[in-house]
Amino acid sequence: MKTAINNRISQMRIKHLTLLERLMEYRSLRKAAESLRISEPSASQLVRDIEAMFGMTLFDRGRRGMTPNLKAEALLKRARVILREAQGMENDLTSLSEGQASSFYLGALPRCMQGLVPNTLAHLYRNEFNIRVHILEGSSTVLLSALDRGELDLAITRLLDDHGNVLADTRFDTQVLYEEGMSIICGNDHELAKAKGVRLSELKGYSWVLPSSGSVTRKLIETEFLNAGLSPPKPLVECAISASQLNMVRTGHFIGICPSSIAAQWQQQKLIRVVQVALKVPLPPIVAAWHLTKSDDPLIATIKGALLYNADTIAPKRKHRSRSS
Structure with missing residues (x-):
């Protein structure tokens, strides 16, 4: 069985995986072939090659084109990772040949760009870190999808029930960086700024x-x-952006909500006040997530270590948790 799997891998080429990705995108053999600048018969032969390698049908043929089945979709998830890694190899070699640093693709929630990510990168570069970092800011949905497609090396995001299937997948590993609650905030001149023992029901009219x-x-x-x-x-x-909410709240007319660490930071800077109301529902933890195939990558380990070090300044009493530990 192992020999058969090795034979399949040895026969597969990047062009097979690229065609698979284009077919998934265009759902048309002709359009996929045109995008790769190859003939339609050549593309058809590549599809037959892939199906022969795995001994199974991956596409349903019909008048409207080629529709990928569940097996093709499962294979594509792996193919995308391989394609992104191959592109990364090429980019790194090009950068090195031009005397430039290799690249690392980091995804982060906008709120993590207000403290955790800048502090982590400053810490790394002060310690002779020489990798170029490309940052994608986005929601948890955007980041997890990009990670799933192999477009990110590591994502700083939240564990979400809606995305449990992604992070619970054996292809990914995660490390909890910190946990925190939520705070309701208001402007310094708002009538709730100095109120004590505020009840949740009292906030309805604002x-x-x-x-x-x-x-x-x-x-x-x-x-x-x-x-x-x-x-x-x-x-x-x-x-959608925390900084925009802050500017709205600072007018003194609105009340809003944000993670407690950010609320404490803004209050310390005398930008807002935290409303003294007890909230019971915690935010999902901030985690670092990466592809399981990169668990032994020393660069992942270096950045994860720096994130954990700087996360202690945000929530020093939390307990680190990793699925691999």
């Missing part, structure tokens, strides 16, 4: 600015109100 509907934080604040037997607040303004 003007809210909240993250977009369906976002993690929005779902959690809605859950907080529902658990208390209250209808969730309906925001007058929706902002």
Whole structure:
């Protein structure tokens, strides 16, 4: 059995995987062949080669083109990782030949760009780190999807129930960086700024600015109100980026919500005030996630170590947890 698998791998070429990816995108052999600048008969032969290697049909042929089946979709997930790694190899060799540093692709939530990521990179570069880092900012959905496609080396994101199938997959490993709660915030001149012992029910009548509907934080604040037997607040303004919410709250008209570490940082800078109301629903932890095939990569280990070191300045009392530990 092992010999048969090795034979399949030895027969496979990058062109096979590239065609598989293009077929998944175009659902048309003709369009896929044109995108690769090869003839349609040549593309058809490559498809037959792939199916012969694995001894199974990967596409359903019909008048409307070639529709990938579940086996093709499963194979494509692996193929994308291989293709991205091959491209990364080429980029690194090109950079080295031109006297430039190799590259690392890092994904991060916008809120992690306010402290964790800048501090981590500053720490690394002060210690003779010579890798060029490319950063993709985005929501957990965007980051996990990019990681799944092999477009990121590591993602700093949240563990989400909606994405459990991605992070629970044996292809990925994760490390909890820190855990924290949520805080409700207001402007320094807001009437809630100096109030003590505020009840959740008292917040219903105020003007809210909240993250977009369906976002993690929005779902959690809605859950907080529902658990208390209250209808969730309906925001007058929706902002996806934490800094935008901060500017809205600073006007003194709105109240909003953000992770406790960011709220504490903003309050220390005298930009806002934290409303003294107890919240029970915690935020999902911030984690580092990477492809399992890169678990032995020394660069992953270096960056993960730096992230853990700097995460201690955000939540020093948390317990690190790794699925591999």
